[in-house]
Amino acid sequence: MKQTNDRVDRYLRTVHKLGTPCYIYDGDIIKRQYSRLKEALPRCEIxxxxxxxxxxxxxYLLRNVGAGADVFSEGELERALRAGILAHNISFAGPGKTEDELRMAIGTEVAAIAVESIQELELLNALARQMGTQAHITLRIGTGKFGIDEEQLPEFLSQYQKCTNVIFDGLHFSTHAVPLDAQDLLAKFNHNLEFAQRIQREAGRPFKIINLGGGFCIPMFPGEKALDLTVFKDFAPHKMFPQTRFFIEAGRYLTGPAGVYIAKVLYTKKSRDTEYIIIDGGMHQNAFACGLYAKTAPRNFDIRILNKINAKPERTYSIAGPLCTSFDTLARDIQLPEVVPGDLICVLNSGAYGFSMSPLDFGSRQRPREILLSKS
Ligand SMILES: Cc1ncc(COP(=O)(O)O)c(C=O)c1O
Incomplete structure (x- = not known):
């Protein structure tokens, strides 16, 4: 409880300085999440x-604790390199890499360029030849627009034989966003390792890299439990592949729980049976919390009133922003303490895909400020 109150005090002081709306990221939580994952999977590079x-x-913080980077664009690669992440610890994936992006990935010598189609393999080979070098690749196994289907492997391998400027270093699996079931994730990892063993035999030399993908979820909604990472205690991929580097990819697990989005209450009003809270932020700044990417009906994120953290919920509200669309609804029928103008709405679990996945220019409003706090 003391820890929560300390955190709330820090957030309140920060909001006082920054104004609203804003995102606050807590560096200590990011470090804790990184350590949890690293301790659970010590043989894997995150x-x-x-x-x-x-x-x-x-x-930069994640680089300092030891993370590498999973990038999908020139912009992400630039950001990773600017933060000091070594190219040797970067994997560049994505089904639509442009020629410029491929040249940049070859030129910076990232650890792995994940090839996602036969045409991309051919282009990469041609670009590496023009640049007088060899490109190190992993083959991304997936479905749909991501990677190539398992059945297309023979075609890939036969095409690869003709590519003198590409080195096939291993596989990249498209595991991500499974429900909160670590057993399920472990089973997928094990299945993929067995598959990799078979392909390694066909490739005729030990793989340098196996990227197991991600899938490390966080509890977002009431009733959801955190991933039980203890299921990985006997996970020993190095026993099957003693000469291989293992990558895992994580986004939301590392930063999701570390972020809050804070907006100020401008007005309250009643329409028929619904009491509305109108805030100075909304869908343009936190589309994820508004349910824009929900596969089913949107569910309310965990929302608190920051300046009334210990008050009991006693009223039912819907929370909406200032935009000209009803998608701009942050919560429906949520229980909160009584709210008045000036109160601070605080949306938890907003550290991943909050700012980065929002249509920030919609409505031509100012962008929310972002700040990283860290005690240590
Ligand atoms: C290939 C790949 N790996 C990992 C992630 C991160 O997923 P998460 O944030 O669920 O960890 C993504 C997200 O887009 C992805 O595309």
Missing amino acids: LYSLRANPHPDVV
Whole structure:
């Protein structure tokens, strides 16, 4: 409880300085999340998926604790390198890499360029030849637009034989966003390792890299439990592949729980049976919390009144922002203490895909400030 109150005090002081709306990221929570993952999977190198939250201070902090980077664009690669992440610890994936992006990935000598189609393999080979070098690749196994289907492997391998400027270093699996079930994730990892063993035999030499992908979720809604990472205690991929580097990718697990989005209450009003809270932020700044990417009906994020943290919920509200669309609804029928103008709405679990996945220019409003706090 004391820790919570300390944190709330720090957030209140920060909001006082920054104004609203704003995002506050707690560096101590990011470090804790990184340590949890690293302790659970000590044989794996953790690559931070920058799209979750590419704020330079966040990337720099993660680099300082030891993370590499999983990047999907020139912009993410630049941010990772600027934060001091070594190219040797970067994997560059994405089904639509441009020629410029491929040249940049070859030129900076990232650890792995994840090839996602046969055409991309051919282009990469041609670019590496023009640049007088060899490109180190992993093959991304996936479905749909991500990677290539398992069945297309023979075609890839036969095409690869003709590519003298590409070195096939291993596989990259598209595991991500499974429900909160670590057993399920472990089973996928084990299945993929067995698959990799078979392909390694066909490739005829030990893989340098196996990227197991991600899938490390966090509890977002009432009733959801945190991933039980103890299930990985006997996970020993190095026993099967003694000469291989293992990558895992994590975005939301590292930064999601570390971020809050804070907006100020401008007005309250009643329409028919619904009491509305109108705030100075909304969907343009936190589309994720508004449920824009929800596969089913949107659910309310965990929302508190920052300046009334210990008050009991006693009223039912809907929370909406200032935009000209009803998508701009942050919560529906949520229980909160009584709210008045000036109160501070605080949306938890907003450290991943909050700022980075929002249509920030919609409505031509000012962008929310972002700040990383860290005690240590
Ligand atoms: C290939 C890949 N790996 C990892 C991630 C990160 O996912 P999460 O934030 O769920 O860890 C993403 C997210 O877009 C991704 O595309």
